[in-house]
Each structure stands twice: as structure tokens, then as C-alpha cells.
Amino acid sequence: MFGTSGVRGRFGEEITAGLALSIGRALVADGADRVVIGRDPRTTGPLLADALAAGIRECGGEVTDVGMASTPTIARSVAWAGADAGVSITASHNPPTDNGIKLWTPSGMAFDADRRARITELVERETFEPAAWDAVGDRESFEGAIDRHAAAIAAAVDPVDGLRVLVDIGNGAGGVTVRALRSIGCTVETLNEGPDGRFPARPSEPTAENCTTLAAAVAATDADLGIAHDGDADRMMAVDKTGSFVPGDALLALFARDVADAGDQVAMPVNTSLAVEDALAAIDASVVRTRVGDVYVAEAAREDGVVFGGEPSGAWIWPAATLCPDGPFAAAQLAAFVDRMGSLADAVGTIEQYPIRRESHETTAKAAVMETVADRLTAEYDSVSTIDGVRVETDDGWFLVRASGTEPIVRVTAEARTDDRADELAAVGRSYVTTAIEAEG
Missing domain, CATH: 3.40.120.10 (Alpha-D-Glucose-1,6-Bisphosphate, subunit A, domain 3)
Known part of the structure; x- marks a missing residue:
């Protein structure tokens, strides 16, 4: 269920x-x-x-x-x-x-x-x-739950000095973000502020494709930052002042590096980019890999030594504040970060961007396919994780074979530090999946 x-x-x-x-x-x-x-x-x-x-x-x-x-x-x-x-x-x-x-x-x-x-x-x-x-x-x-949430955010986040923020609420329930940002000193303007469960302005998910209006509006104004939420505002994504949508892996790396110190750990799912691991390694912090889903990230984030958790899709967890993915809190944390750093675009530029490949393979026998793939990969590779699908680590990249939870699809994701190697790893993952699908008829 x-x-x-x-x-x-x-x-x-x-x-x-x-x-x-x-x-x-x-x-x-x-x-x-x-x-x-x-x-x-x-x-x-x-x-x-x-x-x-x-x-x-x-x-x-x-x-x-x-x-x-x-x-x-x-x-x-x-x-x-x-x-x-x-x-x-x-x-x-x-x-x-x-x-x-x-x-x-x-x-x-x-x-x-x-x-x-x-x-x-x-x-x-x-x-x-x-x-x-x-x-x-x-x-x-x-009565007053929204005001209390805004006040709790303001009490936990450093004040800013006149940062201009454009918030695309997406006709959802994220209006608390506006109150919280104004409470810490931001000047805030909004897009699609009126709650409307038909989501007439844009699809609810705050992806780059769905946030083009926000990106254009930030680029055309003197806004320092753009914020976008989904319908219930547990997710938060961002646009820098040039109008560029910030990839979720880069945002995760920035949040993680900002929170963690040497010896700390950050929880993230198995499909997260190497960029986050590299950014943390530079400060002697490390990662804890979880299953995909914010509840699994939260379970890891409550453990000792884990100071932050996140998913590239926009769920961010500061366990010292709450174990719920809190989009409004994340928006305020990002505003404070930009106020300190001066430019989100410059900060994103310090995070490596590696080539990543994603593909999907249809099958009505995804459970059997995944069992076959898991058996073969665990037998043939030394560094294999099966906490959610099968993730294979190599010296210069990784690939993940994982069944969709809602569709008759098995997905292959691969990432490496060069385009050629990312293609090679994707081809390896693909070969195991297609062979297993053929075996299942």
C-alpha cells in the first residue's frame, strides 16, 4: 500500500x-x-x-x-x-x-x-x-501553525541584509516561505502565489523544465535568488541570479559542504552524483548511501554523526531542526548562504559537474529481471551495494540498475568523470538488463 x-x-x-x-x-x-x-x-x-x-x-x-x-x-x-x-x-x-x-x-x-x-x-x-x-x-x-513554522525558521537561520528573492510557490501550499524569508530580512516577490489544486501555472514538480518562467523572471530583474516549491512545499529547488536553474546534485553538495565538518557524515540516496562525495572528501567528511526516498534519508539522518541529508529531487533535511524535508526552511538556509557567499552562481561553479547517463528499459517482469541482474553483478564485481537496486562502484565512476516503484521499467544510471567512461558504464549496465529481459522472454 x-x-x-x-x-x-x-x-x-x-x-x-x-x-x-x-x-x-x-x-x-x-x-x-x-x-x-x-x-x-x-x-x-x-x-x-x-x-x-x-x-x-x-x-x-x-x-x-x-x-x-x-x-x-x-x-x-x-x-x-x-x-x-x-x-x-x-x-x-x-x-x-x-x-x-x-x-x-x-x-x-x-x-x-x-x-x-x-x-x-x-x-x-x-x-x-x-x-x-x-x-x-x-x-x-x-490556529497559528503556519506563523509558528515561519517563526521557527527565522529563529534558526541567520538574518540577511536586503537579499532580493523571487519565490515561485507554484499555486501550492508554500506561502510560509514568503513569511519566513521576510522575517530574516529578505525582500520577497512571488509568482503563482494563489493556492489552486489544479496547478494552472505550471506542473507541480519544480524541475528545470517546469521553472522556465521563474528563471526568466529572475534573469530579467535584480533578484539575487529564485526559489521554487512543489504543491506541498516539502521540495525546494533554486535559480541563481543569472537565471540558471541549479542542478539538484550541485545544491546538495553546497548544502552538505556548508553544514559538515571533518569527520561528519551526510545521508543521500544511491542515485546521487559523485560531485557530492568529492565535495565532502575535500573537507574530510563522508557520505552514507540510502535507498531512494526521503524517509530513508531521514532514517539515516537521525544517526549520530550525520549532520545533513538530501535528495537531488529537492528534499533537504537538517536533523538538528527537523527530520521532515522542509522546503521553506531550505529556502531560508539557501538565502542565508547566498547572503554570506555573495553569488549562488559562483558557489555552484566550485562544484564539479560530471557526465551522467540515464535510460529506461520496459519489462513486465522487473522483479525477476532485478533478481537476475543482482545475482550476476554481485558475483562479478567486488564493490556492489544492493540496498536499493544494484549499484556498482568502479575506480572512476558507478552505475545503478534499479526497478521503478510505480512503472514497468528498470532504469540504468551511470556516472563517471569523463564522457567516454560514462558511456562505457551505461553500456555495461544496459547489457546486464537487456540480457536479463531477453531471458525472461
Whole structure:
């Protein structure tokens, strides 16, 4: 039922009011007496919130409702409200036809694998105990959660001196970023500020292709920095003052190098660029590789010695602040960084950019294909990781074979310090995949 970012899918098919009702019941059956709920602006959010709240209250649980807010606001509110769990009703960067349910602990971390499995079992068994008619739970509003989030960011980030920032909220729930940036001294203008769950201005995911309007606007003005969020603002990507979109690997390297000292570790998924590892090696820090998905990065980030975690897709975690990917907090941290450094473009220029190759291979037997590929690669290579797909390290690069979690596809990613070597490693990975697909017919 759960993927790497909660339950997510097309509304009316994978995601229904009935499912939300069952998850609400399951949370109480699993021991949650009080649950914080909130949602992004998607048109199906209010009815899913109502169904979820009904399931919680029917079983005697109390509901604290944040309303429409960013996912990190909701995740932080679990502890603020003294609750046992939190729920974001969001499909994050997915299209407006989709919605989803993501579950949070008081630490700000998403539910781990064990707790997701318990909720799944409870939903599938459908053995819930309704409360007596006079013991159903209440539903109350959490007033001021967004203001509290903005204040927490401002208290944790160094003030800046008049930095001009253009924020593309993408018609999502990231308006808290504007408040936080203004609180630390930024001059802020916005694009696509009005919440609209149809995401009419641009697709929700803040990729380079989807942020061309922001890039052009930053380049045409005197803005020092551009910020872009997805629908629920757990992701944050950036544009430098020249209007260039900053690659996620470069942004991860900059954040990591800014936080880490010698001996520290930074958590990142298996598909992250060598550039990050090289940037950390230069300061005698190191990396911890995780499965793809912010929950896995968060699990690693809570360990001693890990000072930062991130995914190149735009999820950034400062464990000293919260274990939730917090796009507004990341925006403020980046603004403070640019204020100190003077130019994001110059800072990006200090990060090596290596050639990377990505390709996809369709197969209806991806599990069998991955088993065959894993067996062969672990037998034939010395440095192999199987924590998420199969990643092979070489002296001058790496390649990763990994099955998609949602599509009938096996992906090959390869990176090296030269174009020719990246091509060679991609060809090696491809050969193992195509041979396994042919063997499966």
C-alpha cells in the first residue's frame, strides 16, 4: 500500500475516501490518541481530510486540524500539538488528478517501514473497534501553525541584509516561505502565489523544465535568488541570479559542504552524483548511501554523526531542526548562504559537474529481471551495494540498475568523470538488463 512517500495515486482509484477512513481508524488502533491532519490545495483534499478525521474520531481519537498548509508545517505540528501522529493529505509533486496520504511521527520523520506495515495490516484486516456513542473524538483547529513554522525558521537561520528573492510557490501550499524569508530580512516577490489544486501555472514538480518562467523572471530583474516549491512545499529547488536553474546534485553538495565538518557524515540516496562525495572528501567528511526516498534519508539522518541529508529531487533535511524535508526552511538556509557567499552562481561553479547517463528499459517482469541482474553483478564485481537496486562502484565512476516503484521499467544510471567512461558504464549496465529481459522472454 505504501510507497517511498506514503500512499499515493489517482483519486477515485488508488486513493479514495474509503481508504482515508480506514487509515484514520488504523492510526487509532495502532495507538494514536491524537492525530494532526492537514492538506495541500488539491481539490480532493477537503473530502479526504473529512474522511480521515471521521475514521479517527469514530474510534475515539482526537483530531487537531491544521487546514491547508505545507507538509513540513504539518509534520512539525505533530510535536507542537502534543499529538502521537500526523497526516499530510498530499500527492506532493504529482499531477492534480492524484492525491495521497503521508504519515508523520512527533520527531518530524515519516513513518518507518515497521509502522507502515502495521497500518497496512490494520487496513487490510478491517478489524476496528468503534468508540461508544458518547466517547467519539473531537476535531479542533490548530490556529497559528503556519506563523509558528515561519517563526521557527527565522529563529534558526541567520538574518540577511536586503537579499532580493523571487519565490515561485507554484499555486501550492508554500506561502510560509514568503513569511519566513521576510522575517530574516529578505525582500520577497512571488509568482503563482494563489493556492489552486489544479496547478494552472505550471506542473507541480519544480524541475528545470517546469521553472522556465521563474528563471526568466529572475534573469530579467535584480533578484539575487529564485526559489521554487512543489504543491506541498516539502521540495525546494533554486535559480541563481543569472537565471540558471541549479542542478539538484550541485545544491546538495553546497548544502552538505556548508553544514559538515571533518569527520561528519551526510545521508543521500544511491542515485546521487559523485560531485557530492568529492565535495565532502575535500573537507574530510563522508557520505552514507540510502535507498531512494526521503524517509530513508531521514532514517539515516537521525544517526549520530550525520549532520545533513538530501535528495537531488529537492528534499533537504537538517536533523538538528527537523527530520521532515522542509522546503521553506531550505529556502531560508539557501538565502542565508547566498547572503554570506555573495553569488549562488559562483558557489555552484566550485562544484564539479560530471557526465551522467540515464535510460529506461520496459519489462513486465522487473522483479525477476532485478533478481537476475543482482545475482550476476554481485558475483562479478567486488564493490556492489544492493540496498536499493544494484549499484556498482568502479575506480572512476558507478552505475545503478534499479526497478521503478510505480512503472514497468528498470532504469540504468551511470556516472563517471569523463564522457567516454560514462558511456562505457551505461553500456555495461544496459547489457546486464537487456540480457536479463531477453531471458525472461
